[in-house]
Amino acid sequence: MSAVVQDQPRSDLRPPLAHRRLPRWAPAAVAVAAVAVACGIGAGAGLSSHLQWGLIALILFVVGTYALTSLVEGRRQAKDRVATSLVWACFILAVVPLYSLIETTVAKGVKVLDGNFLTHSMGGVITTGPGGGVYHAIIGTLEQVGLASLMAVPIGLFTAIYLVEYGRGRLAKAVTFFVDVMTGIPSIVAGLFILAFWIIILGFGYSGFAGSLALAILMMPVVVRSTEEMLKLVPNELREASLALGVPKWRTILKVVLPTSVGGILTGVMLAVARIAGETAPVLLLVFGNQLINNNPFSGAQSSLPYYVYEQYANGNDASYDRAWAAALVLIAFVMILNLLARGLARWKAPKTSGR
Amino acid sequence: MDTTPTDSLAPPAPAGKTVTRAGDRVFLGLSRGSGILLLVIMAAIAVFLTVRTISAVSQDHGNFLTTFEWNADNTPPVFGIAVLAYGTVVSSVIAMVIALPVSIGIALFISHYAPRRVASPLAYVVDLLAAVPSIVYGLWGALYLVPHMQGLTAWLDQYLGWTVVFKQSAPGTAARSLFTVGILLAIMIIPIITNVSREVFRQVPRAHEEAALALGATRWEVVRMSVLPFARSGIVSASMLGLGRALGETMAVATVLSSSPVLTAHILDPAGGTFAQNIASHFGEATDFGRDALIASGLVLFVITLLVNGAARMIIARRKEYSGAAA
Known part of the structure; x- marks a missing residue:
């Protein structure tokens, strides 16, 4: 600490309040100047990519801020300003591609997105021509995700209950650790496991159900983790009050703990659903893809929204690209709506705990 | 139920x-x-x-660890993971080098710099972006980012080509390279690393920050002396999580990379491959034996991500024991 204070130039004996400061509009002015000069350089040197213009503006801005501030306010303030501008730059740098991603998907997606697109499959559609739709893929996604949730939610819920309400000792520690590790399993590895176990060794065929097995593996740790967090938020007084009244532990959990945290648990489940709804790799390996409507997830190949996007992209022509963008938009909309619903639910049903 | x-x-x-x-x-x-x-x-x-x-x-006629090509469906089968391991590591390293500083910046922006009115919607948006499916990133990467990388690639080749790393063997080819993949992966993992780091930054005891402020520290000095040291292990584990995601990412790589069994230091060349991408691209025409070979490469990926994630969790657990973060 003292080292930093001594960083100040010794000769600077003015009282701190009298420090010369840059006017409030100085950063904005530097920014405008940097952008202007960058545009000048960019246009002058004939740089084609606007990314480069932006980068030049950024560098000019940081250097300009540092130079100006260290002249007027001193080195420490200059470092502070540079850090601030770098933090802002990071923010802008990250927002640009993410904004572009959403913007491109929406702009290109609406081109062929209409009622016909949502209610027709790819049956009888030439891949290089327009037409066709995602109906079969939506059916596939809903069924696979639904089955996966049916398997993963009870197991995840009970595991979380075990960890919070019962778990002591080495088994609980092992479960906690492996739940964490499981969160990081790449989706393609989960797909390969089901491929090895379900399709190669047990000899079942490709089906929507095989895909949902892999999706369930990906979903379980997410459900466990979020449910666990929610159960931990339930105040211990509630449990103790119930137990003190002679209510058995399992009924306490069922009638007191779970209802108190049901909002948060549902939120976690919906976020987990949103996560697995976008998984492509397991579907690619296990469900195999289908141009036609297959309503039965237990036999025969199906499609799914993310798989459909990949398939249409792989077709490699403009009509297919249009379909891919439209399906991507449908997928994003689905995931976003689930997310927004989940967060709305979380706010509405937040457990009433004391403090923060 | x-x-x-x-x-x-x-x-x-x-x-x-x-x-x-x-x-x-x-x-x-x-x-x-x-x-x-x-x-x-x-x-x-x-x-x-x-x-x-x-x-x-056991039936591989090449060396599983050092062979470059992936011809598991030939007789005799010859396949190895050298190119895949190299490509996976290179693209993930590029992603981390870009994503880590930017994510810490955004997390600091949300937790310490942005006005509150901006900060909470922004945190919300970053949360949502973490949920965008990877195939959408892949589609955007292949159809939008790749053409837009052309300028940057040419520029890097022109001015930094002497570093060998940024040398393009055939200038002007489409930017379907490990470098572009790395950038796309960075964009994908930025929301993840940001979310975790933001959580950690929020747990920094206010007393630490106020003590620094009271001693006359500027905002940057507060961040450097009280926030970052407290959050260091949290940042490490956040980046490990991001790294795990980048290592195992399939679709975004499969759509963007133009793969080939070439191991080259020129990261701007459309060459190389990654574990997950190799599985996705070869699976369609794989024979029964080919599928087993792909599973073998999947096992290597599994072990790598297991190690990375396990390390991250150990760091978090160790931190919890003595930092008193809960207090």
Whole structure:
């Protein structure tokens, strides 16, 4: 600490309040100047990519801020300003591609997105021509995700209950650790496991159900983790009050703990659903893809929204690209709506705990 | 659900007895069973992948670790993971080098710099972006980012080509390179690393920050002296999580990279491959043996991500013990 204070130039004996400061509009002015000069350089040197213009503006801005501030306010303030501008730059740098991603998907997606697109499959559609739709893929996604949730939610819920309400000792520690590790399993590895176990060794065929097995593996740790967090938020007084009244532990959990945290648990489940709804790799390996409507997830190949996007992209022509963008938009909309619903639910049903 | 039958099994027993009730036993059994089932699944993943791997690698006519090409469907099969391992590591390293500083910047922006009115919607948006499916990133990467990388690639080649790393063997080819993949992966993992780091930054005790402010520190000095040291291990584990995601990413790489069995230091060349991408691209036409070979490469990926994630969790756990973050 003292080292930093001594960083100040010794000769600077003015009282701190009298420090010369840059006017409030100085950063904005530097920014405008940097952008202007960058545009000048960019246009002058004939740089084609606007990314480069932006980068030049950024560098000019940081250097300009540092130079100006260290002249007027001193080195420490200059470092502070540079850090601030770098933090802002990071923010802008990250927002640009993410904004572009959403913007491109929406702009290109609406081109062929209409009622016909949502209610027709790819049956009888030439891949290089327009037409066709995602109906079969939506059916596939809903069924696979639904089955996966049916398997993963009870197991995840009970595991979380075990960890919070019962778990002591080495088994609980092992479960906690492996739940964490499981969160990081790449989706393609989960797909390969089901491929090895379900399709190669047990000899079942490709089906929507095989895909949902892999999706369930990906979903379980997410459900466990979020449910666990929610159960931990339930105040211990509630449990103790119930137990003190002679209510058995399992009924306490069922009638007191779970209802108190049901909002948060549902939120976690919906976020987990949103996560697995976008998984492509397991579907690619296990469900195999289908141009036609297959309503039965237990036999025969199906499609799914993310798989459909990949398939249409792989077709490699403009009509297919249009379909891919439209399906991507449908997928994003689905995931976003689930997310927004989940967060709305979380706010509405937040457990009433004391403090923060 | 499974809980309903237990209701009829055990009516509330009279109080004052120490015998465990049937309902309790069933409930404990169910929840402990679920926990054990998770462990069994993890073990099964390792066992089944290993079984298939052994049968595949024993028939490999190349060296599984050092062979470049992936011709598992030929007779005799020749395949190896050298190119895949290299490509996976290179693209993930590029992603981390870009994503880590930017994510810390955004997390600091949300937690310490942005006005509150901006900060909370922004945190919300970053949360949402973490949920965008990877295939959408892949589509955007292949159809939008790749053409837009052309300028940057040419510029890097022109001015930094002497570093060998940024040398393009054939200037002007489409930017379907490991470098572009790295950038796309960075964009994908930025929301993840940001979310975790933001959580950690929020836990920094206010007293630390106020103490620094009271000593006359500027905002940057507060961040450098109280926020970052406190959050260091949190940042490490956040980046490990991001790294794990980048290592295992399939679709975004499969759509963007133009793969070939070439191991080159020129990261701007459209060459190389990654584990996950290789599986996705070869699976379609793989024979039964080819599938086993792909599973073998999947096992390597599994072990790598296991190590990375395990390390991240150990760091978090160690931190929890002595930092008193809960207080």
